[in-house]
Amino acid sequence: MSLFERRRVLGILAALPLAACGFTPAYAPGGAGMALRGQVRAADPTDSLGFGFVGALEERLGRPTNPRFDLSYSISTSQRGSARVAGVGETRISVIGTVTYELKDRASGATVSSGSVRNFTNYSTTSTQLASLRAREDAERRLMRILADEVATRLIAAQAG
Template sequence: MSLSRRAFILSALAVAACGFTPVYGPGGVGQKLFGKVRAADPRNPDEYFFSGFIEQRIGRPTAPVYDLAYNLRVAVVPQAITSDEVTTRYALNGTASFTLTEIATSRVVTRGQVSSFTSYSATGTSIATMTAEQDAHERLAEMLADQVVTRLLATTPDSLP
């Protein structure tokens, strides 16, 4: 048996011995949250994309056990300005604060905040710029949703029902 194979087997045994459970493995947090988290109803297009990506990642709630409250903040910041004071590129800076609450007991399971950014060009036609802006908002919502789901999976206790 090669040295790298031995090292892999020993590290796998060490991880198993410390009580490590894969997130999406049997009994893992991913399985405990999948289809059980109801995201708050969206109130604007950014929240619509965000809640849709949350559902894609951890499933549409069939029998919700947890409520996911969130607050998205998105700021549009001019990034590239010509000498004629024409903005040719914009940045979208986004933050998502979230709280996961158990519905039956109103107990806060976890909470946190994530942030990300993206940008888009404003040098094309009006239609191209509007399309690029909408796409940037959708990308930002996806990045924030991915980070929130990662935090939920990483910080939610294994002791959940």
């Protein structure tokens, strides 16, 4: 048996357990990911963290065109030093963020999904305030993208289940 044929046979054998368990890709036609595409309207953001979160969520779930669901959310962040140099102070800061969310059906007002996600990012401080500020803003942007991805994943999983 040639190498190509072996790979093909092994690929088919590896796919069998997924087919047997009823696995369906979330973004396949008719999948849960596509069912939410353009259907979720997040609450209007009130600060830069909210803008980053909603923007990343819309990239993942699409901009709402004729929304069936309303998403309310609450964002909280905190910072703590994660590396210290004697005589210099904190040189690495962790930004920890939590998003609590609730997805409601617009027609019935029933809660479809709710929960909370938490994650963190880091940034390095430098000798200049401006560079440290930009590094913090970048870390917050990355954190909002991570949290939006987690919320979107949970919403898709709730629709599939």
